[in-house]
Amino acid sequence: MKKNNSIQKPYRGRFAPSPSGELHFGSLLAAMASYADARHHNGSWLLRIDDIDQARVVKHSDQHILNTLEQCGFEWDEKVSYQSQCIHHYQSALEKLNQAKLNYPCTCSRKQLKALSDSGIYPGLCRHKIVRDSDDKNSAIRIKVSSEHISFIDQIQQSYRQKLSQDVGDFIIYRRDNVFSYQLSVVVDDFQSAITHIVRGYDLLDSTPRQIYLQQLLSYPQPQYAHIPLAVSEKNLKLSKLSQAKKINxxxxxxxxxxxxxxxxxxQNEVDNIDDFWQNLISNWEINRVPRMEKQVIIYP
Ligand SMILES: [Zn+2]
Structure with missing residues (x-):
């Protein structure tokens, strides 16, 4: 018997696009993989609009994304949630982390840090600094990381591990511009929605140990992870960065x-319409068949 009691829980998956533009082919892949895996396991599939970073929100794009998903034949359960309406949850998670005394304010500017190192690994400058009250308002909040390895088995990419102290450094959970970080908000959202399975793009694989670390500190259960390869053009450009990454048909x-x-x-011969397609995909879905790679070239018409 496995000790992991999360297996007993009903499958709950999700797709969490940011409303910063239209749904492009890259995000269709994440939507499809998470949806097919959830439905194949008779699970629920939830939609969440990741609009925590209001500065990046493109007006009405949430509605465009939902419309496109609907046209593609996706059917979601429960009400669509918006991160911008969950700030109180992030706030209480932050308070809980404060009690663990692992948080500290950081006043380093991006420019200062860039001058110190190109690696993006925070060298811990503010870890022991006493921050004056006046500085406080203008500071980010970082969390101290540990030097233990965090490892997990990804359902597609298999074993992955990081030593946060070496690979990432103390990371930001609350930004200087008064926005909760992606890492914190996503962990809190998935917990609040009781998500058991996360299927998403490879670009988030290296965020996963940070998220697992936060789950451990907050005593949240750890979901199953699966990271699908990214779709890139022949010139090795991520689709989301291309102008042709416009709305999919x-x-x-x-x-x-x-x-x-x-x-x-x-x-294509086996299916005549979108309904057939989903029926066929969901009943034959096997996550083991998803290529175990970081990226794959797609020639998108
Ligand atoms: Zn600092």
């Missing part, structure tokens, strides 16, 4: 292309 061809990218065995 929700037709059968696009969906079949995405399913092939995810390594799923499905021929």
């Amino acid at each position: 929700c037709n059968l061809n696009t969906l079949v292309l995405a399913a092939h990218f995810l390594g799923q065995e499905m021929g």
Whole structure:
């Protein structure tokens, strides 16, 4: 018997796009993989709009994303949640972390840090500094990391580990511009929604140990993780960075292309319409078939 009691819980998956533009092919892949995996396991699938960083929000893009998902045949459970409406949850998590006495204010500017090191690993400058009250308002909050390895088994990428003290350094949980960090908000959101399985893009693989660390400090259960390869153009550009990463066309061809990218065995001849497509994909879905790689070239029409 495995000790992990999360296996007993009903499967709850999610897709959490940021409303910074239209749904592009790269985000369709994450939506499809998380959806198919959830439905294959008779699980729930939730939608969350990651709009914590209001400065990056493009007006109405949340609605565009939801419309596109609907046209593609996705069906979500429960009410769509918005990070901007969950600030009180992040606040209480921050207070809980404060009690652990692992937080400290950091007044370093990006420029200062860049001058010290190019690695992006925070050298811990403010760890022992006494910050004056006047500085306080203008500071970020970092969390002290430990020198223990954090390792987990990704369902696609397999074993992954980091030593946060070496690979990341003390990281920010509350930004200088008064925004809760991505790392903290995502951990709190997934806990609040009782998410058991997270299927998302490879670009977030190296954030996962930080998120597991926060889960441990907050006594949250740890979800299962699976990171799908990123779709890149022939010139090795991430699709989200390309101008051609505009709104996808929700037709059968696009969906079949995405399913092939995810390594799923499905021929276009077998399906005539979007409903057939989903039925076919969900019943035949196997996460083991998703290629174990960081990125894969896609030739998107
Ligand atoms: Zn600092």
